[in-house]
Amino acid sequence: MAIVKLSTTERRRLSAFFTCLVLAVLAWVFTTLSNSYNYTVQEVLTFKNAPQKRAFHSLQADTVIATVSGTGWQMVFSKMTPETKPVTVDLHTLESRNFVVLSTQLTQINAKKETNQQIISIDPDTLYFDFSNRLTKKVPVLAMMGLKYQKQFAVSGDIIIRPAYVTVSGPVDRLQKLDNWKTDSITGGHINETINRRVNLQPVKEGNLNVYPKTVQVIIPVDEFTEKTIEIPVKLINNHKYYNVKVFPQKVKVTFTTSLSRYKDMNDDLFEATADLDLWQEHGYSSLPVKLSHFPPYCKVVKVLPANIDFIVKK
Structure with a gap:
């Protein structure tokens, strides 16, 4: 196979050509991604202003498909690192009806987002809910522990939780299956003294449940x-x-x-x-x-x- 030998001038010209080509491609990519596009992302829903006198159960999944207007850069990054900040839906209208129209709340939803990355539409646009009478029930708090004690040290008495019970409100069928409410895991190593901590309760995973209070004091006697x-x-x-x-x-x-x-x-x-x-x-x-x-x-x-x-x- 013949080997093409280039002179110093020809090599310099070829290098300049490829440099210009790379710069041109980068400029094209930068310009293209700087334009505005409409793209879809999956958003997680959370709820606020839930009805106090009506227990509810969502009839659809807790995720929706949102059409977003943003730059090409934002579109690329949304695919690489999906946004974890949920979309908060106001449920105050459920006091008088069993559905919420998301398009009527786009202004307040977009107020929490960047001005150059706004939601245009959400699918489904209407969320439907099933209702039952709201009841309340007191259940004991269960402390979840992952503690490791120093040699010859251990729990020396009853664990004290204040308050020992929390109030849960929600549908009858859900409350009948609820025997306790767990705290976040209490962790630590080489424990050699009594633990006295303010601990969060595990968050509510269902929009139709309310728990009060949200935190408890846990005292673990160690000796x-x-x-x-x-x-x-x-x-x-x-x-x-x-x-x-x-x-x-x-x-x-x-x-x-x-x-x-x-x-x-x-x-x-x-x-x-x-x-x-x-x-x-x-x-x-x-x-x-x-x-x-x-x-x-x-x-x-x-x-x-x-x-x-x-x-x-x-x-």
Whole structure:
């Protein structure tokens, strides 16, 4: 294959030609994208001024197709990074009818958008709603936690939520399925002290529900834990025939973990150990396993010694 050899002057001219060509293409692209175009984007709907005396349910999806007037640059960027700011629809007209015409609200919708990027039309233009009587219900708040504690630290008491209940209003069929309302996740690592935070409730995902209040105070008591050992008597249960039974030993040693703040208060009155005589009468056990039938909350039992006790039955 023949190789074309260019002189220095010819190479300079060829380089200038391609430079001019690239600049011309860039100028054309810039000019073209600077023009105005109408293009479509998908918009998410949110609602405001919901009726207070009527519960409603939207009969269409919560997204619409909006025709937008903007520059070519805006059209390109809308395809690359879709806008996340939702379109807010005013529902005040639902007090007297069951539909909302979006074209009548374009002025207030576009007021929140850039002046050179305005919505021309929305499909569908009319939103229809189904109605039922609005009821209210109080449900408990459920704290969602993703906490990691420092070694030997843990929750040492009941979690306090203020207020403990929130008021939810909406359709009867929806409220019947609602047992609680969750908070946003409470996260943290290497926790070694009590947590006291103002936490947002999870947002309402349905336009026909209202929740009040929107935030709660969550107090999570955290303390350092240590081991303690006490002796407690063993209680014999299911002695239906009232045998004269002696157990050996009569007390067992229970080792458990408890918070430092409650260490001094931990005594044998807070524990109950039992041995079931039915295991001998019905299954022929020669020794009875010891079970802790009651112990304080937020205590973790490490071991019980002995785990089994001997017994003598005098008939």
